[in-house]
């Protein structure tokens with residue numbers, strides 16, 4: 001048999017959970033970025049996957065300011081059922097595990113070398129389904145340890161670390177008085193009870209009159225022109241194509257300190273994961289991808305763990321806890 005000369009070694013990402021846990025446990029500033037894959041197990045349709053929505057819908061026709069200005073009824077007909085889907089969905093084990101890192105008791109056990117021990121990790125999500133926030137609220141509400149009974153300021157700090165960069169399906173902005181509202185109420189206007197109208201409006205076969213769409217002051221708007229009750233058309237509080245994502249300054253500021261970045265449920269190649277990963281790597285940090293299946297660009301990560309996030313993320317924390325227990 002011929003001895004083939006060894007080629008230049010190409011550095012491949014590792015799947016060594018022990019090795020990654022050891023790096024995570026000594027992190028001084030961990031960061032998390034989540035994408036659609038995180039919510040797949042909660043039943044939220046993804047955009048670019050096998051059954052992705054953008055395969056059947058042109059995003060520019062429903063997810064841009066121009067589209068909303070041209071035909072607000074069509075955009076609402078697209079978003080309202082989607083919002084209902086998000087409200088009906090429940091966070092999964094991955095949401096809860098990531099939320100648990102905001103609890104002081106969990107954080108002080110897992111991350112013993114934090115630069116800012118009183119601050120939860122930077123937690124950025126690209127999802128507007130609100131599930132990361134709901135998991136965080138429930139986790140804070142149900143925490144048992146006395147260390148985890150947060151006062152209102154600490155709770156606000158935990159919330160502030162969770163950045164929903166693409167907005168939230170619970171939020172709306174009045175196009176007239178610019179008031180921002182947050183509500184889980186549904187439907188937002190009676191017209192959304194008529195599924196036939198919604199289907200036709202979605203396909204552009206019918207238009208919904210603006211006065212039937214969600215308005216500032218609610219369906220029973222009484223003609224007031226006061227701030228927050230002005231009767232103006234509401235727009236979904238979602239960041240559309242061509243708009244600036246939320247929290248960019250805060251993300252950039254913290255990202256320069258992040259030494260371990262968990263990329264969960266999103267391809268590491270697409271924006272923003274790609275640029276976040278580049279920043280972290282440039283500063284000597286470690287990037288780990290947790291995604292259902294391999295995607296292009298994963299070879300730039302230091303670690304990759306394939307499988308459903310609702311399994312790989314709880315497994316990660318369990319393994320880290322095990323290592324800590326063994327070391328004691």
Ligand SMILES: [Zn+2]
Pocket residue numbers: 174175176177178179216227228229230231232
């Ligand atoms: Zn208004």
